[in-house]
Amino acid sequence: MIKTAKFWVWGSLSAVLLIIILVGVCNYIFDPFQQYRTPTFYKPLYLQNYSRYITPGLIKTRNFETAILGTSTSQNIKASDVNKIFNTSSIKLTLSGGSGAEFSLLLSTILNRQKLKRVIWGIDLFTFRGKPNRLRFLEKTGDFPFYLFDNNILNDWEYILNLSTLFYSIKTIKENILKPNSPFLNYDKIWSWAHQLDDKSYSKTKLRKNYQFFKNNGDSKSVKDIENLKKSVSTNLFQFASNHPETEFIIILQPYSIYWWKIQEDIKKIETLFKFREFIAQESWKLNNIELFDFQADPEYLLSTEIFKDIGHFKEQINLELLNKTFNKSLLANINKVKENNNFIRNEVRKLQTN
Numbered sequence: 001m002i003k004t005a006k007f008w009v010w011g012s013l014s015a016v017l018l019i020i021i022l023v024g025v026c027n028y029i030f031d032p033f034q035q036y037r038t039p040t041f042y043k044p045l046y047l048q049n050y051s052r053y054i055t056p057g058l059i060k061t062r063n064f065e066t067a068i069l070g071t072s073t074s075q076n077i078k079a080s081d082v083n084k085i086f087n088t089s090s091i092k093l094t095l096s097g098g099s100g101a102e103f104s105l106l107l108s109t110i111l112n113r114q115k116l117k118r119v120i121w122g123i124d125l126f127t128f129r130g131k132p133n134r135l136r137f138l139e140k141t142g143d144f145p146f147y148l149f150d151n152n153i154l155n156d157w158e159y160i161l162n163l164s165t166l167f168y169s170i171k172t173i174k175e176n177i178l179k180p181n182s183p184f185l186n187y188d189k190i191w192s193w194a195h196q197l198d199d200k201s202y203s204k205t206k207l208r209k210n211y212q213f214f215k216n217n218g219d220s221k222s223v224k225d226i227e228n229l230k231k232s233v234s235t236n237l238f239q240f241a242s243n244h245p246e247t248e249f250i251i252i253l254q255p256y257s258i259y260w261w262k263i264q265e266d267i268k269k270i271e272t273l274f275k276f277r278e279f280i281a282q283e284s285w286k287l288n289n290i291e292l293f294d295f296q297a298d299p300e301y302l303l304s305t306e307i308f309k310d311i312g313h314f315k316e317q318i319n320l321e322l323l324n325k326t327f328n329k330s331l332l333a334n335i336n337k338v339k340e341n342n343n344f345i346r347n348e349v350r351k352l353q354t355n
Contacts, residue, residue, distance in 0.1 A: 024160045030169040033057045035148060035159060043185040045172040048075075048096055051191055052137050053168075055093045056148040059109050066090035067110060070122030071098045073254040076194040076316040077323070079187075082120065085327050090120075094191050099136035100128045100236030107240050109149050111247075118248045120326075121237070123280070124312075125253075125273055128232035129223045194316035202315055204305035211259040211311055215266060223269055229276045238283050241290050249290045250326060253277065253333075255301035255318070260311040261349050270349070274342040281338040293326050294333035297341030302348065 031037060034044060034057035046054065066088040068077055075094045082090040093106050103121075110116055138144040147155040159165055175182050183195040223229060241249045264270040277296070284292040295301060307315045325331060333341070 020161060023163065023166050026169065027160050027165045032165060032169045032172050033148065034061050037061055042172065042176050045175050046184055046190045048191055050168065051095050053145050053148060055106060056109055058091055062091050064089045064091040065117040066120060067116060068092040068094065068120050069103050070094045071124040071127055072096045073124050073313060074122030075191045077319045081320050081323055085323050088118065092190055097136050098127060099130065099134045100232040101133050101135050102137065104236040105149060111244060116247045118250065120250045122252045122254045125276060128229050130228060132232040132235040197309060201309045202306055207257060207259055207305050207308050207311065211263065214263045214311065223272055226272050226275050230279050233280060241287050245289050247289060251284060251290060251292045252322060252326060253294045253296045255295045255298060255314060256312050257308045258302050258348055258352055261345055262352050263311060265349050277338050277342060278335060281333055281335040285334050292333050293331050294338055294341055295322060295331055297344045298331060302345065
């Protein structure tokens with residue numbers, strides 16, 4: 001009886017150990033988050049919910065000199081367009097709902113490994129709400145994959161021996177077999193959401209409906225005070241630009257619809273955001289390696305009701321227009337221009353009829 005029990009215990013332990021080893025070997029070979037290599041025998045799967053897990057691996061295994069940063073308003077940018085317009089090799093590291101500290105972590109991961117020629121950052125003003133060290137993904141899920149961002153092989157077991165890694169590998173295999181032309185397997189469409197919509201998704205009716213939703217339910221992303229905004233952008237953007245004068249920072253204030261600004265007026269936060277825009281302009285012009293472009297007051301976008309799917313997200317092709325205008329130095333802004341633009345937005349919001 002004792003021998004049988006010992007045999008059962010040792011057999012069970014051996015089976016568990018074997019499973020762990022098999023999981024580890026499969027995860028290391030398949031490497032779905034690209035921590036060790038760029039895949040050659042399958043197409044990687046880029047699901048938006050896993051962007052915080054995959055982007056650090058892309059930094060480690062891809063060759064690039066330009067980094068594209070931004071939130072969901074920048075997710076439809078194509079790296080191939082950036083490469084062509086700026087004659088560069090780029091990597092897209094956009095994060096839906098990304099916070100300043102998350103982008104700071106991405107920049108640190110890059111600059112600890114290599115020099116960076118250029119950063120193109122599509123700024124969503126809400127990126128910098130909250131404390132400077134706010135990690136939005138940690139705040140939302142209670143977890144954050146710090147072990148994927150460092151170069152410490154001792155904590156790689158959290159990736160290699162993780163069943164979640166194995167399940168993502170299985171998802172990737174299924175997508176490759178069942179949907180080989182899936183946009184989620186297309187590196188140039190990485191993190192994009194535009195391919196899930198059609199032209200009917202963009203209309204004045206949908207825009208006004210979305211405005212009414214926020215008007216009735218409030219805006220959960222509302223900024224609370226100007227000081228936290230200033231501290232966060234100073235820590236997570238301007239400090240990097242100051243410490244790395246060899247890197248060019250192209251800062252693009254992404255356009256919102258007039259209804260987005262109307263919501264900010266409704267909740268009495270519009271003047272705070274105007275002051276924040278002026279602070280960004282003021283600090284940008286202190287550094288020779290920053291260029292600031294303000295598209296938020298451009299009437300072509302601000303007043304359009306046919307290019308937005310909701311109050312803050314525009315059509316994919318607008319990204320290409322913004323990149324070309326940026327390259328051609330259109331709407332390059334300083335503090336005086338931003339103040340002028342603030343007045344234009346303020347006046348247009350006052351004229352808007354929402355009933």
